[in-house]
Amino acid sequence: MTTPIQSAATTELGEEQLGLFLYQMVLIRRFEEKCGELYTKGKIKGFLHLYTGQEACAVGAIAALEERDKIVTHYRDHGHALARGLDPNRVMAELFGKATGVSGGRGGSMHLYDITKGFLGGYAIVAAHLPLAVGLGVASQMKKEDSVALCIFGDGSVGEGEFHEALNMSVLWKTPTIFFCENNLYGMGVPLKESLSTDIPKLAAAYNMPAVSVDGMDVLAVHTAMKEAVAHARSGNGPYFVEAMTYRYRGHSMADPELYRLKDEIERYRKRDCIERLKTQMFEAGQLDEAKFEQIAVRVEQVVEDSIEFAERSPQPGLDTLFDFVTKEPARG
Amino acid sequence: MAEMRMRDALREALREEMLRDEQVFLMGEDIGAYGGSYAVTKGLLDEFGEERMRDTPIAESGMVGIGIGAAMGGMHPMVEMMTINFSFLALDQIVNSAAKLYRMSNGQINVPMVVRMASGGGSQLAATHSPSLEGLYAHFPGLKVVCPSNAADAKGLLKRAFRDENTVIFIEHTANYALKGEVPDDPDYLVEFGVANTLRSGSDVTIVGYSGSVHQAMRAARMLEEQEEIDAEVIDLRTIRPLDIDTVVNSVKKTNRAVIVEDDWLFGGFGGELSAQIMERAFDYLDAPVARVSSKDVPLPYNRNLEFAALPSEEDVVEAVLRMFKE
Ligand SMILES: Cc1ncc(C[n+]2csc(CCOP(=O)(O)OP(=O)(O)O)c2C)c(N)n1
Ligand SMILES: [Mg+2]
Numbered sequence: 001m002t003t004p005i006q007s008a009a010t011t012e013l014g015e016e017q018l019g020l021f022l023y024q025m026v027l028i029r030r031f032e033e034k035c036g037e038l039y040t041k042g043k044i045k046g047f048l049h050l051y052t053g054q055e056a057c058a059v060g061a062i063a064a065l066e067e068r069d070k071i072v073t074h075y076r077d078h079g080h081a082l083a084r085g086l087d088p089n090r091v092m093a094e095l096f097g098k099a100t101g102v103s104g105g106r107g108g109s110m111h112l113y114d115i116t117k118g119f120l121g122g123y124a125i126v127a128a129h130l131p132l133a134v135g136l137g138v139a140s141q142m143k144k145e146d147s148v149a150l151c152i153f154g155d156g157s158v159g160e161g162e163f164h165e166a167l168n169m170s171v172l173w174k175t176p177t178i179f180f181c182e183n184n185l186y187g188m189g190v191p192l193k194e195s196l197s198t199d200i201p202k203l204a205a206a207y208n209m210p211a212v213s214v215d216g217m218d219v220l221a222v223h224t225a226m227k228e229a230v231a232h233a234r235s236g237n238g239p240y241f242v243e244a245m246t247y248r249y250r251g252h253s254m255a256d257p258e259l260y261r262l263k264d265e266i267e268r269y270r271k272r273d274c275i276e277r278l279k280t281q282m283f284e285a286g287q288l289d290e291a292k293f294e295q296i297a298v299r300v301e302q303v304v305e306d307s308i309e310f311a312e313r314s315p316q317p318g319l320d321t322l323f324d325f326v327t328k329e330p331a332r333g
Numbered sequence: 334m335a336e337m338r339m340r341d342a343l344r345e346a347l348r349e350e351m352l353r354d355e356q357v358f359l360m361g362e363d364i365g366a367y368g369g370s371y372a373v374t375k376g377l378l379d380e381f382g383e384e385r386m387r388d389t390p391i392a393e394s395g396m397v398g399i400g401i402g403a404a405m406g407g408m409h410p411m412v413e414m415m416t417i418n419f420s421f422l423a424l425d426q427i428v429n430s431a432a433k434l435y436r437m438s439n440g441q442i443n444v445p446m447v448v449r450m451a452s453g454g455g456s457q458l459a460a461t462h463s464p465s466l467e468g469l470y471a472h473f474p475g476l477k478v479v480c481p482s483n484a485a486d487a488k489g490l491l492k493r494a495f496r497d498e499n500t501v502i503f504i505e506h507t508a509n510y511a512l513k514g515e516v517p518d519d520p521d522y523l524v525e526f527g528v529a530n531t532l533r534s535g536s537d538v539t540i541v542g543y544s545g546s547v548h549q550a551m552r553a554a555r556m557l558e559e560q561e562e563i564d565a566e567v568i569d570l571r572t573i574r575p576l577d578i579d580t581v582v583n584s585v586k587k588t589n590r591a592v593i594v595e596d597d598w599l600f601g602g603f604g605g606e607l608s609a610q611i612m613e614r615a616f617d618y619l620d621a622p623v624a625r626v627s628s629k630d631v632p633l634p635y636n637r638n639l640e641f642a643a644l645p646s647e648e649d650v651v652e653a654v655l656r657m658f659k660e
């Protein structure tokens with residue numbers, strides 16, 4: 001059932017769409033680099049997991065969704081939030097713990113939410129959100145909403161029981177759920193080959209779920225696979241599994257001394273960088289030149305600087321809000 | 334009004350809520366054709382069909398997680414855990430997702446879901462199948478914990494649970510399933526959360542219980558009256574989170590003595606919390622330290638005599654009360 005996906009011809013998508021992909025990937029890259037700096041300066045606290053290197057996954061995958069669709073993802077979630085169009089100001093404000101943050105300063109980096117965008121959260125318990133995505137699919141079916149649920153998770157999830165419970169039940173109940181695994185080869189410091197006795201798509205195939213493996217450093221390949229996945233799930237055929245082979249450039253989190261991998265491995269992956277790749281493709285197709293790329297870079301710089309400025313200026317949540325949102329009252333009539 | 338067993342009252346509540354609200358659906362192991370391990374959902378599959386009566390694989394964490402996702406998507410699921418012991422496999426979903434999403438999302442996402450589970454010892458099912466851990470769930474901010482002692486309350490509280498915007502942990506003592514009582518048939522009959530029920534008023538001592546232990550409390554009160562001329566007030570908490578501490582404290586201010594009865598273990602049990610709150614709010618009124626009658630601090634044994642010795646009894650309650658009067 002595992003079939004390799006070819007990158008779509010750049011021309012198929014049109015200059016505007018490709019330009020948007022490029023912009024979003026550059027935005028996420030710069031946003032994350034800045035976050036790394038801000039963490040070192042003590043502006044961002046807690047756990048911070050950067051997404052640099054994996055941008056093609058978020059951008060290619062999320063672009064295949066409609067507005068009514070839902071997303072749940074893991075704690076490495078800034079890229080997904082930005083690709084879904086969450087306000088960068090409010091994402092940065094959340095990382096600063098401010099009242100204007102997407103989660104009001106109650107969630108932090110690992111727990112971003114914006115229900116107006118169908119962005120139903122970053123989840124910091126590995127694999128906990130996989131069943132939730134099946135449940136979202138159940139709700140979509142029962143309410144005849146025609147929406148799909150995209151569940152994004154790391155390769156580390158596959159060792160958890162919930163991964164298997166969720167896959168099994170989503171196939172049994174044919175839920176419109178897309179399981180999107182960002183396989184960056186490591187779960188913290190443990191290489192996947194030391195923690196999994198088989199290949200990830202084979203697990204999905206074992207539950208009779210269609211599964212593909214794609215080059216996650218190629219935004220077009222990711223997007224092509226995801227469009228297929230969404231079409232499949234939306235037309236009532238049940239869940240679909242996409243494994244995107246990718247790589248994170250930074251450590252697992254800011255606390256990671258990276259003792260487990262060699263610099264030249266990182267360099268090897270950097271040569272396949274997703275932004276460089278799309279840039280080259282677009283240059284060759286005559287859809288981009290240096291001046292246009294410069295425009296993107298300048299715009300991104302502005303958006304990121306603005307987000308920091310917004311976060312700095314924003315107020316702390318009031319101490320009088322400490323007890324807000326523990327339970328929702330009153331009950332319905 | 335109609336007389337029925339608690340299990341039938343629970344079924345009535347589920348049925349009425351499913352008829353009232355089409356967002357309500359049920360999931361669990363063997364809740365369909367089998368009718369539920371304690372026969373609570375018997376017959377509902379025929380009436381509501383497979384989409385709303387979902388038999389799941391044996392996957393507690395997955396099914397609770399699916400319930401959470403469905404609730405986030407606008408449904409109002411009920412997940413049956415068969416027994417509280419198996420709910421430990423779903424503890425992460427209950428504690429880290431269901432109880433926290435409303436908070437972490439700054440009020441954007443809430444999880445209206447009912448998780449039903451059976452608890453309680455006394456049936457010689459040994460250590461893995463007997464615990465009463467209402468207090469464990471009550472520990473977590475964000476959850477509501479309901480523990481009915483009788484058929485009428487069971488119906489009214491369960492119907493009320495489906496009106497709540499939050500995750501409600503609904504715990505049923507297995508010894509109560511067969512208990513009969515008069516149950517209102519009004520489809521709008523609800524029992525509010527956080528309102529304790531004073532089952533018996535008295536002036537000498539307050540005995541507080543919930544779920545199964547309410548019956549030991551009542552039997553003890555009758556024994557105290559008949560044998561010792563001690564007039565006990567008995568309070569059934571009905572829900573332990575929210576907790577109606579006012580009713581308890583007001584009673585203790587009147588009687589000056591409090592005994593807490595529960596099936597939970599003594600060490601770290603819910604009774605410890607209740608005892609602390611009574612002391613914080615009524616210390617000057619107490620003529621004796623608050624007494625706790627609980628399960629002995631051991632995993633429950635299979636042997637009938639040993640199990641009986643491990644569980645709290647009405648004699649234990651009487652003894653605790655008499656000790657207070659002697660000191
Ligand atoms: C249930 C659970 N166990 C352990 C952890 C600690 N932990 C956080 S991230 C992580 C590695 C996960 O790796 P993967 O799923 O591959 O995602 P990646 O970080 O590579 O994006 C671990 C073990 C956790 N958050 N949740
Ligand atoms: Mg990984």
